[in-house]
Amino acid sequence: MVRFLYILLAILLFGVLIAIHEFGHFFTAKLLGVKVNEFAIGMGPAIWQSRKERGEPWSCEEKTLYSLRAFPIGGYCAMEGEDEDTGDPRAFSRQKGWKKVIILSAGSFMNFVLGLVITVALFLGVSQARVPVITQFADGFQHEGAAGLMVGDRILEVDGHGIWLYADVQNYLSRNDGKGVDLVVERAGERLVLDDFPMGRYDYEFENGRYHGFGLIFGQVEELSLLDRVGQGFAQTLDFVRIVWMSLGDLVTGRVAVSELSGVIGVVDVVSEVGAGSETVALGIQNVFYFMALIAVNLAVMNMLPIPALDGGRIFFVLLNGAIYAVARRRIPEKYEGYVHAGAFVVLLVLMAVVALHDVWNIFA
Secondary structure, three states, rough: HHHHHHHHHHHHHHHHHHHHHHHHHHHHHHOOOOOEEEEEEEEEEEEEEEOOEEEOOOOOOOOOOEEEEEEEEEEEEOOOOOOOOOOOOOOOOHOHHHHHHHHHHHHHHHHHHHHHHHHHHHHOOOOOEEEOEEEEEOOOOEEOOOEEEOOOOOEEOOOOOEEEOHHHHHHHHHOOOOEEEEEEEEEEOOOEEEEEEEOOOOOEEEEOEEEEOEEEOOOOEEEEOOHHHHHHHHHHHHHHHHHHHHHHHHHHOOOOHHHHOOEEEEEEHHHHHHOOOOOOOHHHHHHHHHHHEEEEHHHHHHHHHOOOOOOHHHHHHHHHHHHHHHHHHOOOHHHHHHHHHHHHHHHHHHHHHHHHHHHHHHOOO
């Protein structure tokens, strides 16, 4: 029963992520004078609808239809002339390029802001945080000393990645191939560079048993002021962006197999499992919101990729059309751009269906 409640919470939060994305498009479209035919919260059959002229004092013609629909799994913002020129001067297709870019970017911006707000809110409840300062080495660690690492060293970079949070150390060390890692540390106020530092995972003996790892112990904890907590929330949100980019890079390079992708079903299953497996209900809700912040940032980044059918793909065509017009005084015919987006949308639907089936298989296998 508890697991089921977390599943419902995860589904509802997914709906919020999509709805706030669409609200970003809606708000900027209204602000910039673009006609919005319908703005809907939820999907499926409508349970309430009303036509209003909110935000459009300059127009007394066809008003926007506001809808509340039965299934709380998203929403949409239907703008006039999104895929073709309808002849209406307020149609999206008739707007200047800068307006189109703002409207198309607004959805991802709102997702990022939501992820940031959730993360900062979670960190406001944290009074202490572990810092990336070495406090001890495991017995047998062979690279301790002035030419290597020393107690008190603060890890600043690992393989060119800035260490903003304690968890970053483990995340980036674990990605190293073991042949050598480039470290930047702070020691006694000085910045030291250790290139190709020979540090990999080994078996070490600790007081509580055997451990396979890097042999570094980070036991220092610092009290966080209110400003520190906000800063940690910002750092964690930016870390989410880096995680998404790394995941995309791993997918392209083959480090992560396509079969390891998860869709909405898989993510909901993982989120609900994490929530249900938490020690307390309060901790479970916190963990669910943490994952949802990560997913919100994930959606923000993914939607801005220059892939047709996504907002980033549409922005790419806006910029491409601007460049072509500046050189040749011509633009790509809208119908051909529409064909590209439509074709890409079908491919995305097929991919989503395949991933969904894979998720279901993994859950019940």
